[in-house]
Amino acid sequence: MRRLPTVSDVAEVAGVSRQTVSNVLNTPAIVRPETRERVQEAIASLGYRPHASARRLRTRRSSTIGVRLDPGTDGMSGSLLDRFLHALVERADRSGLRVLLYTAADEDAEIAVFERLLDGADVDALVLTSTHYGDRRIPWLVEHDVRFVTFGRPWGEHDTTDRSHRWVDVDGRAGLHAGTTSLLEQGARRIAFLGWPVGSGTGDDRRNGWRQAMREAGITDLAGLDLQVEEDPQDLGRGGRAVAGLEPAPDAVVCASDSLALGARLALGPDVPVIGYDDTPLARALGFASIAQPLDEVAAAVLDLIGSDEGVHHRLLTPRLVQR
């Protein structure tokens, strides 16, 4: 890497002390005009520019946001966070902010990374993803007075009124409600929900959207239609087998993810409507409908909240049903 000119180089060329160069840069009024001119000529001839690290040192701000890059799961939900990262970096770039990536194997390791990054003033703020109920990172950051926003709500009780930290999330319940309602309008009645076992905040939220739309249509006996499978990247057929086992066959299936929807599509064929979640390339490739998270809006809201000292503590955005 080329060596950049330093204050010492400027001082040598101008025949003055380093302190005088520093005075010209920071308090020019106290320097004699002839000296000031000589230093400014040296600065111009060398192409010297005050160092960003020096600027950061003065201002204690690095204009940098830290984001954890999750281990490559290579699956569908991993790809969602990658797409969020793209949206965030593009938006941040336009605001003159930089994004620094880090990895961490678990919450304790991530808290150790926070300490390193904050000690070094390497980041001004953090964006957290993959939040969950009882997330230890959040109280640590609150206690240490660190500026941060999570993509993901707190997932505790009363989470949408919890003011302990700022967050942005997408209303999965509204998404599944819209998807299920659209199938009901097309005449489907026996609509199955293919999701994860009860207990994950995200999954239960999506299930509730389906339940609510079904109840609104007067369909209250959902017992056999609520299919719960563990997702397994090595066995994408698991959801398909659950759906194929339904007796009688369903009119349509709404799913908690596109990979579950893929299983349903392959098991039932293209004549049974299937709706996935996250609008991944899989949904486009196989031509099934899917619920798209507005990742560009999420990124904009995260950056908005991260820079804000106002009272708004969260944004719950509405996803969009992509029909196919």
Added chain:
Amino acid sequence: MRRLPTVSDVAEVAGVSRQTVSNVLNTPAIVRPETRERVQEAIASLGYRPHASARRLRTRRSSTIGVRLDPGTDGMSGSLLDRFLHALVERADRSGLRVLLYTAADEDAEIAVFERLLDGADVDALVLTSTHYGDRRIPWLVEHDVRFVTFGRPWGEHDTTDRSHRWVDVDGRAGLHAGTTSLLEQGARRIAFLGWPVGSGTGDDRRNGWRQAMREAGITDLAGLDLQVEEDPQDLGRGGRAVAGLEPAPDAVVCASDSLALGARLALGPDVPVIGYDDTPLARALGFASIAQPLDEVAAAVLDLIGSDEGVHHRLLTPRLVQR
């Protein structure tokens, strides 16, 4: 964000000048033992740590690698670069290096970003992706004596002996050769190649692997079997239609990408062997074979070359055929 203790805070608590604190930190031998002890006590009681920006300023090294995050294409090749980024960040983390992301709409914009990053000494080195023949970024970086490695070969004539810059790439020709040979061994003779129009370095390299394996098996009339389609994320069926139009039908199809392979698989059904490229979730989901780039090895080689002043200028790695 919490305010970190500064040299001034230490000076105040110890009742000495800022210069004395600086001396204790940098040239302790010149400070009287009693004073040194007082300053060290103040450092300990305040939890002061020399600022990372200050360290960087002294050493002119930020231990940071700059990487462009390409606009989210949301397709299959975009996901490959995301997977490379994951591998790079994980490897870099283990070496104490950080990865700073930037975006740029085109080559000129990216060169402007280089200038900003280098002026600020914000990065020590750059990793470039999506290189192509005539890439203007490369001569700019060479001319400005910037340390960089490309994931992607120069793609000019004599590229593998070109010593103008360091690069790592994956031997797509070897990958298609292995895939085609494996199909020949299974008894297939009429093996079509489904790729992009002639003219892209990557695509032609992959096509040449298929050609070579076919010639080695004594199959020289390849005219009707060399299918060339523009990939269109909005119309994934294009490759499938080209394959379905073959008369007589092919025994098997090797493809330049998984999204092309998806089209072939959907058009021909599961009984005709299809081999894709990049081993994406699509290949796993639909159960077709694919050629996997060794992204973790690529990341390791990139970091190896970026830190090296030795004579090795490139690494051409061999991909792996994932049978299904």
